[in-house]
Amino acid sequence: MSSAPIPVTVIGGYLGAGKTTLVNRLLAGATGERIAVLVNDFGSVSIDASLIASSDGDTIRLANGCVCCSLAGGFVEAMTRVAEFDPRPDRLVVEASGVADPAAVAQYAHLPGFGLDAVVVLADAETVRRRADDALVGAHVRRQLAGADLVVLNKADLVDPATLERVCDWARTQADGVPIVAAVEAVVPLALLLGTAPRSATREAPRAEAHVDHATVTITGRTAVMRRALDDALAALPDGVVRVKGFVELTDPDGTRVLVQRVGARMRIVPFDRDPDSPPVQLVVIGLSGPAVAAAGRTLADALGATLAEPGIERHHQEHP
Amino acid sequence: MTDIRIFAARRVVTMNPSNPSATHVAVRDGRVLGAGTLDEVRGWGPSELDDTFRDHVLVPGMIDVHSHVFEGLSGSFPYHGRFGRHAADGRFMPGVATLDELLADLRRVDAEMTAAADDPHAPPEPLVSLGFDPVHLPGVRLDRHHLDTVSTTRPIFVFHASMHVATVNSAMLARHGIDRHTVATGVVRDADGEPTGELHELPAIALVASALAPIMRAASADSTILDFGRLALRAGLTSVGELGGQLLQRPAAVDTWSRLVNDPSFPVRVTIHNLGVPPGGDGDHDAAAAALVALRDRHSTDKLRFPGVKFVIDGSIQGWTAMMNWPGYYTGTDHGQLLTVPEQFVDWVRPYHRASIPVHVHCNGTATIDLWLDTVEQLVREDPWLDHRHTIQHSQLTTEAQLRRAKNLGMCVNIFANHLWYWGDVHYEQTVGPERANRLEPCGTAERLGVPYSLHSDASVTPLGPLHLMWCAVNRLTPSGRVLGEHEKITPYQALWAVTQGSAYQLHLDHLMGSIECGKYADFTVLDDDPLGVDPMALRDIGVWGTVLGGVARPVDRTDG
Numbered sequence: 001m002s003s004a005p006i007p008v009t010v011i012g013g014y015l016g017a018g019k020t021t022l023v024n025r026l027l028a029g030a031t032g033e034r035i036a037v038l039v040n041d042f043g044s045v046s047i048d049a050s051l052i053a054s055s056d057g058d059t060i061r062l063a064n065g066c067v068c069c070s071l072a073g074g075f076v077e078a079m080t081r082v083a084e085f086d087p088r089p090d091r092l093v094v095e096a097s098g099v100a101d102p103a104a105v106a107q108y109a110h111l112p113g114f115g116l117d118a119v120v121v122l123a124d125a126e127t128v129r130r131r132a133d134d135a136l137v138g139a140h141v142r143r144q145l146a147g148a149d150l151v152v153l154n155k156a157d158l159v160d161p162a163t164l165e166r167v168c169d170w171a172r173t174q175a176d177g178v179p180i181v182a183a184v185e186a187v188v189p190l191a192l193l194l195g196t197a198p199r200s201a202t203r204e205a206p207r208a209e210a211h212v213d214h215a216t217v218t219i220t221g222r223t224a225v226m227r228r229a230l231d232d233a234l235a236a237l238p239d240g241v242v243r244v245k246g247f248v249e250l251t252d253p254d255g256t257r258v259l260v261q262r263v264g265a266r267m268r269i270v271p272f273d274r275d276p277d278s279p280p281v282q283l284v285v286i287g288l289s290g291p292a293v294a295a296a297g298r299t300l301a302d303a304l305g306a307t308l309a310e311p312g313i314e315r316h317h318q319e320h321p
Numbered sequence: 322m323t324d325i326r327i328f329a330a331r332r333v334v335t336m337n338p339s340n341p342s343a344t345h346v347a348v349r350d351g352r353v354l355g356a357g358t359l360d361e362v363r364g365w366g367p368s369e370l371d372d373t374f375r376d377h378v379l380v381p382g383m384i385d386v387h388s389h390v391f392e393g394l395s396g397s398f399p400y401h402g403r404f405g406r407h408a409a410d411g412r413f414m415p416g417v418a419t420l421d422e423l424l425a426d427l428r429r430v431d432a433e434m435t436a437a438a439d440d441p442h443a444p445p446e447p448l449v450s451l452g453f454d455p456v457h458l459p460g461v462r463l464d465r466h467h468l469d470t471v472s473t474t475r476p477i478f479v480f481h482a483s484m485h486v487a488t489v490n491s492a493m494l495a496r497h498g499i500d501r502h503t504v505a506t507g508v509v510r511d512a513d514g515e516p517t518g519e520l521h522e523l524p525a526i527a528l529v530a531s532a533l534a535p536i537m538r539a540a541s542a543d544s545t546i547l548d549f550g551r552l553a554l555r556a557g558l559t560s561v562g563e564l565g566g567q568l569l570q571r572p573a574a575v576d577t578w579s580r581l582v583n584d585p586s587f588p589v590r591v592t593i594h595n596l597g598v599p600p601g602g603d604g605d606h607d608a609a610a611a612a613l614v615a616l617r618d619r620h621s622t623d624k625l626r627f628p629g630v631k632f633v634i635d636g637s638i639q640g641w642t643a644m645m646n647w648p649g650y651y652t653g654t655d656h657g658q659l660l661t662v663p664e665q666f667v668d669w670v671r672p673y674h675r676a677s678i679p680v681h682v683h684c685n686g687t688a689t690i691d692l693w694l695d696t697v698e699q700l701v702r703e704d705p706w707l708d709h710r711h712t713i714q715h716s717q718l719t720t721e722a723q724l725r726r727a728k729n730l731g732m733c734v735n736i737f738a739n740h741l742w743y744w745g746d747v748h749y750e751q752t753v754g755p756e757r758a759n760r761l762e763p764c765g766t767a768e769r770l771g772v773p774y775s776l777h778s779d780a781s782v783t784p785l786g787p788l789h790l791m792w793c794a795v796n797r798l799t800p801s802g803r804v805l806g807e808h809e810k811i812t813p814y815q816a817l818w819a820v821t822q823g824s825a826y827q828l829h830l831d832h833l834m835g836s837i838e839c840g841k842y843a844d845f846t847v848l849d850d851d852p853l854g855v856d857p858m859a860l861r862d863i864g865v866w867g868t869v870l871g872g873v874a875r876p877v878d879r880t881d882g
Contacts, residue, residue, distance in 0.1 A: 041604040042602045042604065043603040043605055057600075070603070071602055072598060075524070076524075099659040099660065099662050107522060108527075110504050110525075111527060135688070136659070137663060
């Protein structure tokens with residue numbers, strides 16, 4: 001495979017958690033990326049007919065370049081099809097079934113031509129605790145959370161703030177060390193969800209956006225770093241950091257350039273060819289609140305002998321219209 | 322030339338309760354005119370007496386509702402299960418009891434493949450082995466180092482019986498570039514981070530595409546269906562079921578099945594229950610139910626039928642993936658896996674129920690059996706159907722209370738009796754513990770409660786063989802010599818009923834099959850001895866001469882001796 005692996009984001013969560021809403025939003029929203037989405041239930045995908053470019057039995061192509069495929073023939077078949085799409089998708093999003101273990105589904109992300117980005121698990125803030133105690137499905141719900149790199153507590157508007165906080169605390173016990181984001185109608189900034197920087201603030205979903213605050217900082221460094229220093233620095237990042245992504249040049253072996261992706265506690269550092277003229281350290285830190293991200297960015301920059309790029313903090317936070 | 326043929330036999334066991342035993346059967350147009358004495362049956366008119374079976378015993382044609390056409394593949398690849406079995410051509414494949422036996426047989430196959438290769442300089446074809454079951458080799462963990470002693474050049478792929486794990490050698494890892502840098506989680510690593518050769522679950526197994534390709538190719542070949550039929554005949558079956566057909570996804574395969582099975586030379590009737598997976602993944606079960614009705618109405622023949630729909634809602638007991646109620650498993654880690662969202666299940670199944678399509682649900686664990694019972698209760702409240710015969714498939718651990726509900730709801734159970742022998746000791750010692758292992762495959766309780774039940778092999782999980790199923794249900798013996806559940810034993814008569822009348826009832830075909838009786842198909846299993854007369858321990862050793870299918874004798878090819 002000559003080109004870079006297609007990053008795969010797995011969306012999991014029990015029935016009613018908002019997976020389909022999220023998928024519909026990803027497909028319809030203009031993200032600037034060609035996203036391919038694999039879904040279990042084709043029937044639940046609702047796309048405005050005006051956006052559909054073509055549609056056959058198990059594939060819907062949208063005018064914005066996104067594609068939606070059915071998983072009816074299984075993961076291997078569907079992913080083989082996606083790998084052959086021309087033009088090649090920038091990203092693959094896989095919707096796991098309501099009882100599936102998304103971390104197990106994520107294993108398919110290692111098929112040739114693909115690479116795992118993250119496991120995102122949605123939970124219904126109102127019902128998740130009851131479901132997690134259910135004799136029949138409880139173990140599945142808990143297993144889903146335990147395998148997450150990012151938890152989205154959806155339907156946050158259906159519970160009062162005190163309850164939301166309690167559910168958040170409880171979710172933290174289920175998904176240790178994983179960022180937890182509260183959301184309404186499955187609206188989650190793409191920067192958090194997929195690690196894609198929005199082209200402009202207004203391209204993001206407009207209305208419920210205000211419920212999720214997030215911020216990014218960029219770090220640039222002019223000297224290569226030791227692998228050990230990179231590992232330690234990434235491991236030491238505080239809570240509140242959802243993603244770190246970018247490129248680093250290593251000293252051991254000298255000149256190796258790697259792609260760095262950290263989502264929740266999942267770290268992925270893989271060799272990656274890129275423009276040799278680009279700076280040796282170039283990382284973006286994405287998190288939930290401006291001050292926390294700024295602090296994390298400063299710590300990371302210090303550890304890697306790099307600096308926070310001007311203008312410092314870019315905040316993407318909209319007010320209610 | 323007369324069109325009535327009278328078969329004379331040492332004994333005819335009819336399983337017709339009002340006429341249990343006979344010496345002669347008169348047949349016309351593929352159906353039974355009557356069973357009785359020669360004097361009783363010759364009154365139908367001029368006839369020809371056929372005494373081919375004068376030393377044999379005729380029983381009603383045996384029926385296995387739940388097997389899979391994958392069974393037809395079993396002779397196409399080297400077999401390394403624990404217990405020996407026959408290939409379709411009659412060859413006996415002995416099975417392996419130790420790691421050394423496995424490796425020795427792999428060496429034999431490797432040498433044969435080398436000798437048979439057209440071009441000795443071409444990259445060696447992969448060696449694909451089926452059936453290996455590590456549960457029978459405690460303390461042994463097969464890895465690439467073992468397989469490297471077989472060959473360092475030919476890629477080797479040992480597919481475990483569970484089909485969830487495969488072990489490959491270094492040559493196979495190298496062919497597909499799998500090394501310490503491969504990130505897939507299912508690639509098991511040793512302490513140094515090197516792959517051990519063990520690949521867990523399909524995402525990792527799919528990395529070695531060159532091993533899966535020959536299996537997929539063989540699975541879709543005509544020869545697999547033909548061998549499925551030959552194996553069914555060899556086992557003494559006159560009707561065999563594919564209980565997991567994919568004709569909704571692959572409608573073109575309907576023609577293949579029709580062409581092969583409806584050919585007069587095909588030796589057995591076939592029933593196909595298709596998986597209730599709407600094609601195109603649109604979740605439209607109404608359309609899928611309509612498609613199954615159309616399939617049934619347009620393509621059913623006397624040889625090939627499409628009697629119902631199949632769902633799978635949990636895993637297996639020996640894989641610790643069946644969904645168990647409290648207190649769960651006896652030892653090991655509970656990996657219970659639902660394959661359906663419980664709240665959605667009734668919505669999935671309802672369209673089939675409304676279309677009068679019997680629904681068969683794979684439930685191995687007690688929790689999923691409850692889910693299926695609850696679902697049927699809701700279905701029959703919404704849309705009364707008194708004779709649905711919806712079925713619990715496998716039904717291995719069904720409790721007495723659950724069987725009582727099944728009875729009240731008009732359901733059938735199809736019991737996986739072979740588990741008693743193949744995994745009985747594993748269930749007693751590891752998965753569910755002594756008490757529940759003793760009620761595993763609860764034929765005795767089903768009999769006491771009057772729940773209509775049958776026995777099945779789930780081939781290729783265990784080989785086709787109704788006599789072996791009967792032997793298990795009657796003797797309940799395990800390889801270690803343990804009798805698993807004295808109180809769940811049934812009699813040979815009851816076991817024979819289960820694999821004839823019991824199966825026919827479950828298929829809604831008991832007016833045509835299941836007994837040797839006026840009006841029904843002239844389908845007989847021809848045995849060397851009387852299953853109701855022999856020592857029950859000898860049931861599985863009774864020789865199968867062959868069958869009579871629709872009045873036509875079908876001898877098993879005995880060239881293997």
